[in-house]
Amino acid sequence: MHPTFHRSANTVARLSIYGAVFVLAGLAWVAVTVGRSSYVTEAGIARRQPVPFSHKHHVSDDGIDCRYCHATVETSAFAGMPSTATCMNCHSQIWSDSPVLEPVRASYRTGEPLRWTRVHNLPGFVYFDHSIHVNKGVGCSTCHGRVDQMPLTYQVASLQMEWCVECHQNPAAYVRPREQVFDMSWRTDRQDEQGAQLVKDYKIKDTHTLTSCSTCHR
Amino acid sequence: MTKARRRLSGLILCAACVALSSACVQKMASQPHERPLQASAFFADGQSARPRVFGTVPSGYTRNNARVEPPQSFDPDAQDLPFPLTREVLERGRARFDIYCAVCHARTGEGDGMIVRRGFSRPPSYHTERLRQAPLGHFFDVETNGYGAMPRYDAQLSVDDRWSIAAYIRALQLSRDATLDDVPADKRAELQSGGQTK
Incomplete structure (x- = not known):
């Protein structure tokens, strides 16, 4: 009797069973990559605004401090729009x-x-307060990037939870002296020694508290 | 196909469905509350941000029970601060001055700040005789209500901040004809060596 399938069909069958694993893994990888891409996060994409406002011009060319327009950033959850x-x-x-x-x-x-079109749009289930971050030594540029070099404004960070938690797990790697919070070009070579000291000085809570669910989801 | 296998394939199918359908509907992400300055269909003027009502406590400020007070009357001829003058007051005044005033008045108070160099009408220098004689209350008055081409700044600056800036302006004026004798003895060497660099 003539066989319905050629002998090689056995190999093809085995390959497709094992192959499914790779296909699934590949799909998962694509899903994660797309989820982190600016297609989803909208990072790096300048929004259309009623007036093509340039932070670069107002901050770098004119030397206007962030707080001239975002006047409530030190005292309130919302940084304030002028x-x-x-x-x-x-x-x-x-x-x-x-x-x-x-x-x-x-x-x-x-x-x-x-x-104006909101550039940084946190989901409604996230509690965020600018004032606590600014007063504990998180610089504007740490989260917003070099806004002073942006002709049109875009978001730099993904604003995804993994990005928030990166700092909440280890604030010492990111905090700076309070006096430098509004200095867009601030950088240091001594973050290792300085960061831990600042965390202590500013009484920044321990990792357990900072990463507790209800710190950000209230 | 055995029962166990069928169950397994069912599970995988379920997991795949969940994986594919998640992140499509984010109801929790857009909750029925207004974000700051969000447009609103509820109020006639289309704004969710409401003007402040005197006597109320804004939501989020209940901890220190900060009521919205009507603007306090003040004496534009006042010679003194309504609170004691300390180093902190002057430091605060300088910090606020450098943010809100220096753009036009320049950090020196000469009146040739960057916005003036860009074409805005030049304000008078603080170091003129008229402004050196002006009472402290005059500067508070101008910060609060504006003067000439200068707009009012009471929206950006609290009452205390405005007084602190007035005090710092006076310090700027006094610094113009200060002598070495005005510097504390233990600081003179530092000054003469060029001062502390930051």
């Missing part, structure tokens, strides 16, 4: 006939706020 009036502090006289700034002037005339 009101249109804050823009007009300078732009009542500077670039006051620029068409690019017409939405700002229109907002000032009508009282209708500018509708």
Whole structure:
């Protein structure tokens, strides 16, 4: 009797059974990689805004401190977005006939706020407070990157839990002296010795507390 | 196919379904509460951020029971701070001055800050006779209500911060004709060697 399958079908069958493992592993890898990519996290993608606001120009060229506009970052959970009036502090006289700034002037005339697109969008189940981070020595650039070099603003970090926990597990690797928090270009070669001392000085809680679920999910 | 095998393949199928369907619906991520400054369909002006109401305690500030107080009246002719002058007050004043005022007035108080160099009208130097004679309350008044081309800063600066800045402006003025005799004896050597560099 002529066999239905050729002898090689046995090998093909075995290969496809073992192969399934690799296919599944490959799919899992793709899922994880896509999950971490900027396709999902939106990191590295500049958002469209009503006015093409440049942090690079305002911070690096003009030397304006972060807190001039984000005035509540030291005292409140929300860093604070400048009101249109804050823009007009300078732009009542500077670039006051620029068409690019017409939405700002229109907002000032009508009282209708500018509708900026939020760049850092944490999920609703995350409790986050800027003030505690700033006051414990976490620099702006530690999480936001070199915003002072961004012509258009984008998010640098993934904002995923693994990224938060990286620092909550070992804050000594990231904290800096409080006086340097708003210095965008700050860096040190002595983080190993300095970090642990700062954690102690600023009474930063132990890893167990910092990584407890209810610290961030309240 | 044995029973155990069938169960195993069922499990794998289930796991695959869960893996494929997860992260599609994130209901917990968008909860029914407003984020700061989020647009709102509830209020007529379309804003979820509400103006502050005097006498209320803003949500999140209940710990220190900080009520929203109406603006306090003050004396624009006041010569003194409403609280004791300490080193901390001056340090605070300097820090706030460098953030909010130096952009135009420059860290020296000359009035040639970066925004002025970009074309904003130049404010007077603090080191003119008129402003050297001005009472402390005058600076608080200008910070609170604005003056000429200068906008008001009461939204960015607390009452105490505004007084601290006024005190620091006075210190800037005094620093102009200070002599070596004004420097504590133990600090003179440091000053003469060029001061401490940070």
